[in-house]
Amino acid sequence: MSLISVSDLAVSRGGVPVLEGMSFAVAPGEVLVLRGPNGAGKTTLLRTLAGLQKPYAGTVEAAPEAVAYAAHADGLKATLTVTENLAFWSGVYGGAPIAPALAHFNLGSLRDRPAGNLSAGQKRRLGLARLMVTNRPVWVLDEPTVSLDAASVALFAAAVRAHVGAGGAAIIATHIHLGFEETVFDVTPYKARQDVVRDDFDRSFDEAFL
Numbered sequence: 235m236s237l238i239s240v241s242d243l244a245v246s247r248g249g250v251p252v253l254e255g256m257s258f259a260v261a262p263g264e265v266l267v268l269r270g271p272n273g274a275g276k277t278t279l280l281r282t283l284a285g286l287q288k289p290y291a292g293t294v295e296a297a298p299e300a301v302a303y304a305a306h307a308d309g310l311k312a313t314l315t316v317t318e319n320l321a322f323w324s325g326v327y328g329g330a331p332i333a334p335a336l337a338h339f340n341l342g343s344l345r346d347r348p349a350g351n352l353s354a355g356q357k358r359r360l361g362l363a364r365l366m367v368t369n370r371p372v373w374v375l376d377e378p379t380v381s382l383d384a385a386s387v388a389l390f391a392a393a394v395r396a397h398v399g400a401g402g403a404a405i406i407a408t409h410i411h412l413g414f415e416e417t418v419f420d421v422t423p424y425k426a427r428q429d430v431v432r433d434d435f436d437r438s439f440d441e442a443f444l
């Protein structure tokens with residue numbers, strides 16, 4: 235029984251097909267790592283898995299509200315403090331406690347700092363801590379380690395390990411090796427023919443409540 239599966243999926247960006255013919259499923263406990271060169275379509279695929287845009291063809295199957303998405307834009311409220319940001323997201327997602335997320339990502343000493351005044355890596359840590367208060371089983375992560383130092387990459391890897399160890403799953407686009415026991419899905423062979431142009435439903439809300 236998978237947490238999310240795609241069948242004959244095709245995705246487009248700006249009306250142009252990017253990837254096509256993809257089928258895969260991700261089970262509880264599994265980490266799927268997306269690989270492929272810059273511009274191959276990993277972000278477009280992740281946005282489609284998160285429901286931010288419609289597939290061009292094929293299907294994505296997951297339980298309603300199964301996916302928590304973390305993109306380049308961290309989805310943080312700049313004027314709210316670290317604690318307030320996590321409390322906000324916890325409220326949106328159903329009230330998970332924020333203390334474990336604060337502790338895990340070593341944010342305790344920054345708890346009263348407005349998110350807008352954090353460094354890039356600290357913002358990224360807060361964006362990832364947000365995942366821990368979502369209670370959602372499938373973490374869909376776009377280049378999650380950008381701006382993170384080695385210690386923070388290790389914190390992130392431990393959070394993912396704990397999440398999948400508790401029956402969750404993660405789909406991660408990354409160019410670095412995180413040391414997971416992982417399934418690799420290279421998108422390169424699925425490059426779409428680009429001779430068809432059709433409209434898609436690109437709502438472009440990376441910072442939306444997902």
Ligand SMILES: Nc1ncnc2c1ncn2[C@@H]1O[C@H](COP(=O)(O)OP(=O)(O)OP(=O)(O)O)[C@@H](O)[C@H]1O
Pocket residue numbers: 247248252270271272273274275276277278279
């Ligand atoms: N808003 C947009 N409108 C039109 N085309 C776009 C848009 N955003 C991205 N693209 C194009 O869509 C293709 C897929 O981009 P995407 O961001 O999904 O690739 P990626 O594999 O995530 O790349 P990277 O590794 O550089 O992050 C690229 O050719 C890109 O130039």
